[in-house]
Amino acid sequence: MRVITGIFMVLCAASAFADGFGITAVVDDQVVSTVDVGDRVALVMGMTNIPDTAENRARITPQIVRQLIDEKLEMEEATRDGISISDPKLREGIAKIERQNGKAQGSLEQFVEAKGLSKLSLYAQVRAQMAWSEVVLKKIRPRIKISDREVASYVRRKEASAATAGKIQEVQIATIHIPVDTPANEANVQKLAEKLVGEIRAGASFEAVASQFSSHTGGAQTTDPFWVEAAQVDPAIATALTKTSKGGITDPVRTPTGYQIVKFIDERRAADATAAAADVDARAELAFKQILMTLKPDAKPKEAELLLKLAKEVQQSPGKCEDRSMAGAGDLSEMDFKVTLTRALSSDLPEKLRDFLLRLSVGTVSEPVITPQGIRLFMLCERIDLPPAKSAGPVGDESIRQSIYAEKLELEAQKYMRDLRREAFVEIRGQ
Secondary structure, three states, X not given: OXXXXXXXXXXXXXXXXXXXXXXXXXXXXXXXXXXXXXXXXXHHHHHHOOOOOHHHHHHXXXXXXXXXXXXXXXXXXXXXOOOOOOHHHHHHHHHHHHHHOOOOOXXXXXXXXXXXXXXXXXXXXXXXXXHHHHHHHHHHHHHOOOXXXXXXXXXXXXXXXXHXXXXXXXXXXXXXXXXXXXXXXXXXXXHHHHHHHHHHHOOOOHHHHHHHHOOOOOOOOOOOXXXXXXXXXXXXXXXXXXXXXXXXXXXXXXXXXXXXXXXXXXXXXXXXXXXXXXXXXXXXXXXXXEEEEEEOOOOOHHHHHHHHHHHHHHHHOOOOOOOOOOOOOOOOOOEEEEEEEEEEEHHHOOHHHHHHHHOOOOOOEOOOEEEOOEEEEEEEEEEEEOOOOOOOOOOOOHHHHHHHHHHHHHHHHHHHHHHHHHHOOEEEOOO
């Protein structure tokens, strides 16, 4: 029936799109138009700061088409399961993305609007991701079970590694995963991965590229930084990391499911990890004030020298938590400044920001933090500690179960998506 519907759409779409529109793909009874593709390509380039050139557009367009097809299939499956993402829920999803990236509420849409990008394309992307997450949680999550034998096996590997190395080294990494669905797609995906590596090394944001290109078939933000034992890293990735300095990224690494680009953030020993876990309680509700100070584009060179000095003045007199002003900050006429107030669960914040805030006392202001966007100051206004997650001991360690669970969920979600693609009528044109 889905094939017949798809054929009907092919016959009807030509007349429907004859006036000013083209068809890039037909997905069952839906179409992906050339306008859809153009809007999404522009959105991706704008969000990642990849230069908008003909070469770059040609390189990323096949992957964008694939993503748009997947989004159609994801929304179809969500509709069949009675799942919908209302406008208020969509706004909540966008706000969560902003919190995870340490951005003020409303900043994402403001950025898209300022760059002349398509808000509709952004909404469609976020809505599909949210809908697919609910599908995965509803239909796949209940099927995944973690046995004590699997946990015990993981613990034995960990203990054997500790006995050999004395202390277990851990690395903090973030990844961009671009899947290879079919052998025919191998060359295109490899070239795209190589292009993205070049753009990131030339200055594009790793995090922005990850949010647009990395696979999220498990319904989770898998591109967030995480700590992992070096002994548990895929051997190909481990080899690539030995050639990468902290803060750098690897060349594309071929893994069983596709290509990965890995950012090497930090490393530590087991003793350091234990101390960090004891020192930082990740379960807390935080309210904090953030002050961002940047120079105006036409500011004089001497103003840059005064920016740090001014930041230290602000540190001494930041105003009250509820204030959106900066008391005693002096002359701000040559500078842009932004004050944002945020309340969030620590678990929803980026790891570096979360750990940074949890080490502040309530009412205190941080030292000035120099970032690519300018100088930031943080003031912790309120902290509400929450009960720690229960643990069943070494063999039932929740973190181990979560690690095994996340891997299984990702694999099962990938299988589910492959099944949807195989059962659907999909015709791609002009590629």
